[in-house]
Amino acid sequence: MTAPKVTNKKRLLFLLMGVTLIFFILIGRLAYVQLVWGVDLQKKALSQWTRELPVAPKRGIIYDRNGNVLAQSASAETVAARPNQIKDPKKAAQMLAPVLEMPEEDIYKKISDKKKSEVWIKRQISKEMANKVRELDIKGIVFTEESKRYYPNKNLASHIIGFTGVDGEGQEGIELFYDKQLKGFQGKIVTETDVRGRTLPYNVSRYIPPENGWNLVLTIDQTIQHFAEKAVADAMEHYKAKKVYCIIMEPNTGEILAIANRPDFDPNDPPRNLDFNEMQKYIKNISVKDNLDPGSTFKILTAASGLQDGVVSLDSTFDCPGYKMVDGQRIKCWKAGGHGHEDFKKAVQNSCNPVFMEIALRLGTDKFYKYMDAFGLGQKTGIDILGEEQGVVMNKSRVKNVDLARMGFGQAIAVTPIQLVNAVSAVINGGNLMEPHLAKEFKDEEGNVIEEIKPKKVRQVISAENSRIMCDILESVVSEGGGKNAYIPGYRIGGKTGTAQKYGENGKIMQGKHISSFIGFAPAEAPQVVVLFMVDEPQTPVDFGSVVAAPYVKMILEDTLKYLEVEPIFDEDTEEYRQMVEVPNVIGLPLTEAAKQLKDAKLNYIGEETGTIVEDQMPKPGAEVMVDTTVLLYMKRENAQNAEQGGSGRAIVPDLAGKSIREANQLLSSVGLKMTIQGSGIAVSQQPEAGEEVDKGSTVTVKFDAPEEE
Numbered sequence: 001m002t003a004p005k006v007t008n009k010k011r012l013l014f015l016l017m018g019v020t021l022i023f024f025i026l027i028g029r030l031a032y033v034q035l036v037w038g039v040d041l042q043k044k045a046l047s048q049w050t051r052e053l054p055v056a057p058k059r060g061i062i063y064d065r066n067g068n069v070l071a072q073s074a075s076a077e078t079v080a081a082r083p084n085q086i087k088d089p090k091k092a093a094q095m096l097a098p099v100l101e102m103p104e105e106d107i108y109k110k111i112s113d114k115k116k117s118e119v120w121i122k123r124q125i126s127k128e129m130a131n132k133v134r135e136l137d138i139k140g141i142v143f144t145e146e147s148k149r150y151y152p153n154k155n156l157a158s159h160i161i162g163f164t165g166v167d168g169e170g171q172e173g174i175e176l177f178y179d180k181q182l183k184g185f186q187g188k189i190v191t192e193t194d195v196r197g198r199t200l201p202y203n204v205s206r207y208i209p210p211e212n213g214w215n216l217v218l219t220i221d222q223t224i225q226h227f228a229e230k231a232v233a234d235a236m237e238h239y240k241a242k243k244v245y246c247i248i249m250e251p252n253t254g255e256i257l258a259i260a261n262r263p264d265f266d267p268n269d270p271p272r273n274l275d276f277n278e279m280q281k282y283i284k285n286i287s288v289k290d291n292l293d294p295g296s297t298f299k300i301l302t303a304a305s306g307l308q309d310g311v312v313s314l315d316s317t318f319d320c321p322g323y324k325m326v327d328g329q330r331i332k333c334w335k336a337g338g339h340g341h342e343d344f345k346k347a348v349q350n351s352c353n354p355v356f357m358e359i360a361l362r363l364g365t366d367k368f369y370k371y372m373d374a375f376g377l378g379q380k381t382g383i384d385i386l387g388e389e390q391g392v393v394m395n396k397s398r399v400k401n402v403d404l405a406r407m408g409f410g411q412a413i414a415v416t417p418i419q420l421v422n423a424v425s426a427v428i429n430g431g432n433l434m435e436p437h438l439a440k441e442f443k444d445e446e447g448n449v450i451e452e453i454k455p456k457k458v459r460q461v462i463s464a465e466n467s468r469i470m471c472d473i474l475e476s477v478v479s480e481g482g483g484k485n486a487y488i489p490g491y492r493i494g495g496k497t498g499t500a501q502k503y504g505e506n507g508k509i510m511q512g513k514h515i516s517s518f519i520g521f522a523p524a525e526a527p528q529v530v531v532l533f534m535v536d537e538p539q540t541p542v543d544f545g546s547v548v549a550a551p552y553v554k555m556i557l558e559d560t561l562k563y564l565e566v567e568p569i570f571d572e573d574t575e576e577y578r579q580m581v582e583v584p585n586v587i588g589l590p591l592t593e594a595a596k597q598l599k600d601a602k603l604n605y606i607g608e609e610t611g612t613i614v615e616d617q618m619p620k621p622g623a624e625v626m627v628d629t630t631v632l633l634y635m636k637r638e639n640a641q642n643a644e645q646g647g648s649g650r651a652i653v654p655d656l657a658g659k660s661i662r663e664a665n666q667l668l669s670s671v672g673l674k675m676t677i678q679g680s681g682i683a684v685s686q687q688p689e690a691g692e693e694v695d696k697g698s699t700v701t702v703k704f705d706a707p708e709e710e
Contacts, residue, residue, distance in 0.1 A: 056147050057184030057210035059168055062161060062175075064222040065440055069152055071161055071175070071267075073168075076148035077130040078123040081111040085140035092138050096121065099132045111140070123166050124148040149175075151267045157225050159285040160218070160259050160385075160438060163267035171270075172283055174218065174438060177384050181442060184213035214442040214450055219255035224248055227559045228260035231533065231552040236262040238618075239538035239548065245287045245417045247532045248556065251425035251521065253455040254434030256383070257529065257560075261286050288388050291414040292534070295500025295545070296351045297424070297519050298410030302359050303348055304427045304470050305371035308462040311362035314469065316344045324354040327402040331357065336658035336682050348473050349481030351497065353409045360408025365399050368407070374461045375423040376433055382458075383418055383436045391415040410500065421532040424519055427470050428494065428527045431462040475524035479626075485550035485619070486520045487626045488558050489580050490568025494527070495520030495553065497545035502537070513537050516548035522557050523566065531556050540632075541677040541704075542606050542661060547632050551619055583631060585621035586614050591669075594633060602627040606661055655690035656683040656702055664702055672696035677704065 062071035079100065086092050093108035100107070100122045110119045124146055133141065149164045162173020170179030187210030232244040241262075248258040265271055265282040272279075284290075306312040322338030323330050333339065333353045339346075347355035360368055372378065378393035392414035394403060406412040415423075418436060426433040435456040442451040462470075474494035477483045483495045498517040502510045516538055521530040533549045533556070540548065561568075581601050586594035594614045598605045603625070616634040619625055651671040656664045664683050668675050676699050685703045688694055 056168060057186055058212040059147060059149065059164070059184065060182040060213035060215045060442075062182075063215065063217045064220050064225070065218060066221065066223075067217075068222045070157060070218065070222070071149060071151050073147045074150055075145045076124040077127065078144050078146050079121045079125060079130065079133055080118055080142050080144055081121055082118050082140045082142060083111055083114050083116060086111050087139070092141070095136050095138060096133065096141075099129065099136065100125070118142075149267075153222070154266045154268060155264050156222070156229060157220060157259070158264050158267050159261050159283070159287070160220060160256075161267060163270045163283075173285065173385065174216070177386050178216060178439065182213040182216060185211040187211075212445060214444065216442055217440045218438050219250075219257065219440045220259075220438065221257050223563055224560055225258040225260065227556050227563075228258040231556050232260045232262045235533075235535050235538075235548075235552055239535055239540055241535045241538050243286055243290075243536035245290075245532070245534040245536070246552075246556070247287050247417055247421045248560070249421055249425060249436065249530050249532075251429040251527050251530045252432075252434075254422070254425070254436045255440070255455070256436055256438050259285070259287050285385055285387075287417040288383060288385050289416070291389050291392050291416060292515055292536075293411060293500040293502070294413070294415050294420055295410045295498030295515065295517060297420060297496050297498035297517050297532075297545075298413070298415070299348065299351060299356050299408075300424050300427055300470070300474065300496050300519070301371070301375055301377075302356050302408045303344075303473070304462050304466065305368065305375075306359035306363060307466045307469060308371070309363055309367055312344055312359050314344055318342055318344075318347055318352070318355045318358065320347075320350075320352050320354045322354075324357050324405065326357065326361070326405040327400055329402050331402070331405060334682075345473050345476060348496075349477050351482055356409040357405035358408075360404050361401060365396060365404055368404060369393075369396050369399075371461070372413075374433070374459060375426060376419060376458070377413070377415055377423065381416075381418055381422050381436050382456075384438050388418070389416050391419055410498065417532055417534060421519065421530060424521075424532075425530055426461045427467060428474070428521055428530065429467065430464045431460050431467045433458040433461050471524050471527070474521075478520070482546045483518065483520070483550055484626045484629050485546055486518060486554045486557070487629075488522070488554060488561070488568075489624065491522050491557075491561060491566070492524035493520055493522045493554075493557065494524040495550070497550060499543065499545050514543050516543050516545045518545045518549035518553045520550070520553040520557055522561055528564065528566065529557065529560055531560075542632055547606070547618070547630060579627045580624045581627055583617070583619050583621055583623045583625055583629075585617075586631075586633070587617060587621065589614050591633070591635065598631055604628060604630040606630055606632055606665070649696050650693050651696045651698075653686070653688050653690055653692045653694060653700055656686050656700075657690075659683045661704060668700055674699045676701045 059073040061069060064070055083089070089108055089112040092111055093104045096107050097104040102122060107121060110121055113119060130143060147168060149168065151161065160173055162175040163171050164175050165171050168183060170176035170182065175182065187208045228246045228248055232246050235241060236244045244262040246258070246260045247256070249256055263282050271282050319341050320333055320338040322336060323332045331353065334351065339350045339352045342350060342352065342355070363371070372393065378391050380388045380390045394412065403412050422434065422436050435458055437453055439453045441449050441453060443449055471494055474496060475492050478487050478493045478495050482497050486493055486495050496519055500515040500517065502513045502515060504510050515534055515536050517532070517534040519530065519532045521527045531553050533553045535548050538548050581603065583603065584597045584601050586597055589597070590612050591614065595605055613636050614633050615636040618632045619629070651673055653673065654667050654671060656667065659667065659682070661677060665675050673694070673696065683702050683704055687701045
């Protein structure tokens, strides 16, 4: 009888052990779920009974250096829909489409999607449009406030500032580069909802406030930016140019005072529905992202390098026969017949190509490249704009003497406008290459400075003494050389002209297409501002930088110096440069009478095309310019009976080879003939040929091959 008792006890023991084991397994599982899975499960559960509504932070304001608002955020309304609450989506779409100016099908597709608890219909609309939607009183249509970016000055500095997308993310310019600092950190509202996403009547909401973005103060000056915008707009319209570039910089600090380009855009309504290449024509900051042949403005760097290395000095003399033979190639000077005997200073004034070839060859490839690298060529400047180009510099190992010679006067090398103006600033500011920048400081909402961006010196390129010499030489270019159209009475202005060739996709020179440029600075004795102005493919037969670009630099510098309260100085040092005359009004006059009046006023002239009556002139009537300034005359034809002023009889066509446009025009006029211009520069062919006998009043078509510089 004892055996069954023992068996029962064992069974009870095994059962107890089994229950205990299961108990411990359940405890372990519960502990694992709570301690290991707990966080993830809690998140999943929270997402089922709560809904997070994002609270956008206020994007930081962008100011100019004087506190003027360039970009700010303001509230805008967004129309949304709760599809589950809309009884008749078709009818609702029909009512909304004309008010929201949207296709009815697009609206219907959004508001009929029952799988979504809430959808956006149209974001960031005007108050007027939102009120019209409210008047429709459609159940299920709701409104929410968002932050929208506004640019009060519209196109002003659009390539600097950039723009944001509909979600407030930076897309271009400063808005993109400093997006992290400007946008801040998003907040949220957490509310309890049912399974369909509807807010519970007695829910407990939690508000996590956003952190607003920092305010940004730029280095640009809104007033100086206006000066630049006015000039580029005028040049774009007047010359029907492909592009126009302008950079204004404080050479001692690297602070950008203005960048203006054309074409441009309004950041309040940027081009969005275009293909990428078409859109880039408007929004691309070409002053930072275009690689261009610099032309003769580059000679500033060659001269400074040669002076610093000692291969040339103020006492150096040269002979220019009109060309230089390098590696068996004959490379022409822009002036037919050459400049003859000249010293270094005069060579810079004359922009003499053979002299700058000689300086580059004296330096040699290694030293020339050492200075180009020191000036920052072939590398990004570090300006705070994304997508900066770094120029195009030939691999040093492949450079031959003929390549080096061409680089010496600004060919066979490409730079960005920002690289060029930054390198020239190093020449005139005491020799220091600075890092150009647009951001000056960040501030909080109370105006306290959070972070200051200080000027950054990259390296010393030339000595302070050689920098001073270069300033004096470049001042003489304006006072005595080819830059007279940039002279301003009472100020010592320095500068250099440039007329660069353009190359096609096949690498060949594009005949008749050039980039006219001028870089100027003032005051020459202590530069405070430097201006680079470039006009891409100006539609005018006379497209020299001294004629096309220099007057705009003068306009900008004159306005800027007055604005900065830099007082003019008239003393013995400037007295010899103060021979100023007022440009007479010759519009509407016959060419012969206009030429006489300009000559009496001690001014030169160039006639734009065949014609007898002056239709327009540059500089404009009343402008104050230096004596010997060249006035560009735009001509129009008179009717046939009045066009016979050449008189009757026959004339022998003169030989125009090697003549400038002005010289050819004067020579033809002296024998009673007219001229049609093809291209620009120096005459290379003509029709009828020299020596042919033609009727007086006949037109001679002359083809000009553009020199590298005027």
